[in-house]
Amino acid sequence: MAFPDPCFVSLSARVVLAVWSPAVPIEGQSTLTGSFGEVITPLSGLRVPQTDGGTRLVFALRRTDEDTTFMLAAGGLGSTPVAYSRETAKPISDTIFDGLTPAGRMSLANALVSAWPNLFHLQRDKGFIATLRRLLPAPEGDAARVVPLLGAGRALVFETQVPRQFGPVKSGYIVDGDAIIPLKLKSLAATPTGDRANTRRFFVDTPEAGEGLLVLRGTKGMLLRRWSSAAAPSAEAWWRKQGHREPGLREECIALLNAHSPAARAASVEFQLRCPLKPAAVNGGPMLPGAQIELALAGKSGMLFSGWYRDPSDFIEGFDVLGPNDTPISLDAVTVTFPGQIANAEGKPTAATGLLGFVPAVTGPLLQPRFLMRLKSGVRHLLTPAVQQLDWPAARAAALRSVLPQALNDHIISTCLAPIITEFQDAAKATVGAAEIRQFGAPVDDPLVSIIIPLYKVLEFLPFQIAAFASDPQIAYRCEVIFVLDSPEQAAVVEHMLTGLHLVYGMPMTLAVMPRNGGYAIANNRGAAHARGAALVLLNSDVIPTENGWVGELIRRLNDPSIGAVGPKLLFEDDSIQHAGLYFHRDHRGRWLNHHYYKGMPRHYRPAGEERLVPGVTGACVVTRRDIFEKVGGFTEDYVIGDYEDSDLCLKIRAAGFEIAYVPSAELYHLERRSISSSSDYMQGVASQYNSWLHEQRWSDAMAELMAEAVTPAAQPRRVA
Incomplete structure (x- = not known):
């Protein structure tokens, strides 16, 4: 003994x-x-x-x-x-x-590897490390090998043999020549079968370690394996080498890489783009079921999916999305259906059922989640979408196209669209970047007013707008004009136009070119950040003054300290009224919508000629003090594309204790929605309904209280399309 x-x-x-x-x-x-x-x-x-x-x-x-x-x-x-x-x-x-005994040997080995090094700070004691390597030699043979499968930076997926009776692996260490290094180790769900059933996969944040010993600790003991510092193949090399097998392991590795680090996340995205899965749909015949997943946008908050199915013979039981290790996750509780149409083999429209849902359990970036169509017979059919959009604005646009406008309701918006659109909108905002400033002519010294005009796609009214500004002494000599180009691909064209118009009129102008499209609110806020005037005129690019002096008329009303913002009378091209103040009204479904007083009435309709306080004014032309604009945080930037930011701003100004005034003595033409109509997503109506829902979530109580007190015109005008 x-x-x-x-x-x-x-x-x-x-x-x-x-x-x-x-x-x-x-x-x-x-x-x-x-x-x-x-x-x-x-x-x-x-x-x-x-x-x-x-x-x-x-x-x-x-x-x-x-x-x-x-x-x-x-x-x-x-x-x-x-x-x-x-x-x-x-x-x-x-x-x-x-x-x-084996249990006694394991208890002593655990103390040598973990308890005593921690208690006595021996993790980097080279004398102790040498002793430990001598006491716990690396085992020989293939069973003791650590095989690296794929790696990206410090992220590594490896496999090694672990006896079934060993149980779950709880922790791990690497013992090299210099240190005992604890590992952030995660066991993968995807495991081989058959003669490789003893093989387990692990994901680890690899430390800087040399050749040595891998120690795996579990509830039933300890395993020693040979650790190699050899570089692991890339995810692409691994996937091609193993013949595109085990898509469940592929998805599990993608999820782990996404969560590991920015470098590993970038490697994951590149891998998915370089090694896409083959899209799969089920094309049923006249009596057989068919289905396709067309959209599967997975972000940090979860996954939005949409597609269609046909089931003329009532064969379909439901749909699943495949999780790690090909574990099916039922979509029955989150799927919303609605009537739709698809093109048949002859290209003719055929009735189908649209499906839509949001799954918090599936996160990304995962560019091709896989789905199953579950039949009552027990048969499962694989459904794989094409590679999904990666660019945030494009992904947001795809989400807005995922459902027909006529099928949209508050439940779909809140449970399906809102989580992913909020995430994509936030991501798009974060990637916009700083605007590049270009100056045409010497800037106006100490301007009283800054006129900020976002430009997006439509440039045809720019010469007329600038000509009207240049002929107005108030603007030419006391205002700075800042154009914010929100379609940067047009930068060369706009710069050429402004150069020529400056040569013609001599009016100084500033151009702020956004690095990428950010939307109405971001463009205005970036312009306001460069403004020097004490007052801001936030003006659309399709608004043309009818005569000089309109800026002074609007600024005059701001001299009243109780007034936080003002707006003019806006006219259609036929001289009918487009806007005489903004108010809120519930539609037949109970939703709060924005409306314009006296829209469609004649230009000189008497009630529209009265200067008065109003619930709000349109963002086509809103004038406010810069200090108030900054106090309320400018335009709220999470509305999509451009709608409801104006009423949101007015409600924020009112919440700060100020009133909103309508000033009819200032008249301008507004060629409504010429810029916003260039966005097909908006004109489909989904973005408008989403913005309306978001606006109501924030301001429903305030709008109800405000409209209960608001004075309703004696003659409500007929709305003109």
Whole structure:
């Protein structure tokens, strides 16, 4: 029997072990103290079982340079003195494991790898590391190999053999020549079958480690494997080498890479683009079911999916999305259906059922989630969409096209569209970047007013607008004009136009070119950030003044400190009224919508000629003080494309304690929706309904209170399309 007498062995230059295997059973507590009962700190004790039924006592403590005597109390055996001197402490050897049961050997090995290095700070003690490598040599043979499957930066997926009876792996360490390195280790759900059933996959954040030992710890023991520092293949190389098998493992690796680091996330996206899955749909015949998933946008918040199915013979039971290790996740509880049409083989429209839903459990960027069509017979058909949009604005546009406008309702918006559109809108805002400023002519010294005009696609009215500005002394000499180009691909064209118009009129202008499209609110806010005037005129590019002096008429009303914003009378091309103040009214479904007072009435309709306080004014031309605009945070930037930001701004200004005024003495033509109509997503109506819903979520109570007090005109005009 090893260690029949108490003795000390040297674990490292700083730590020794007191070891004893008493010849008789030990009952009760075992302790190690100083010769006079002094408490030793730090101290770690183990009682490990031996094959002969006995117990081995092992105590770890700091080495002392002085010769001394310790008292070892072993249960009912009483206290035994143990003499210690630095010279007589034996070097530790693998005899420390002799005579121990497998459980005892495992308990001692765990202490060597984890407990004692942590307690005595031995993780980077090279003497201790060398001792540990000697005590726990790397096993030989293929079963002990660590095989790297794929890697991206520090992210690594590897596999190694783990006996089935070992149970779950709880933690891991690498022991190389320099350190014991704890691993952030995750077991993968996707595991091989058949003759490789003992193989398990792991995802790890790899430290900077050399060749050494991989230690896997579980509830049932410890495994030692040979660790290699060789570089792992890329995800693309792995996927091509293994023949495009195991798509479930592919998706699990994609999810882990996405969550690991920006570098690993970029590698995941590149992998999905370079190695796309083959799209799969089910084309049923006249009597058989068919289905296709056309959209599957997976972001941080979850996945929005949409598509269609036909089931003329009532064969379909439901649909699933495949999770890690091809685990099906039922979509029955989250799927919304609506009537639709698809083109048949002859290109003719055929009735089909649209389907739409949002799944928080599936996150991205996952560019091709896989689905199953579940039949009542038990048969499953794979449905794989094409590679999905990666660009945030394009993904947002795809989400807006996922449902027919006539099928849209508040439930679909709140449960399906809102989570993903909010995420994409936030991401699109974050990637817009800073505007590039270009100046035409010497800037106006100390301008009183800054006129901010977003430009998007439509440029045909720009010469007329600038001509009207240049002929107005108030604008030419006291205002700065800032154009914000929100379609940067037109930068060269706009710069050429403004250069020519400046040569013709001599009016100074500023052009802020957005790096990418950000939308109405962001464009206005970026323009306001460059403004120097005390007052801001926020003007659409399709608004043309009828005469000079309109800016002064509007600014005059801001001299009243109770007024926070003002707006003019806006006219259609036929001189009918487009806007004489904005108010809120519920539609037949109870939704709050924006309306314009006296829309469609003649230009000189008497009630529209009265200057008055109104619930709000349109963003086509709204004038406010810069300090108020900044106080309320400018335009709210999470409305899509451009709608309801104006009423939102007015409600924020009202919430800050100011009133909104309508000033009919200032008249301008507004060629309504010429710019916004260039967005097909908006004109489909989905974005408008989404913005209306978002606006109502924030301001429903305020609008109800405001309209309960608002004065309704005696003659409500007929609405003109």
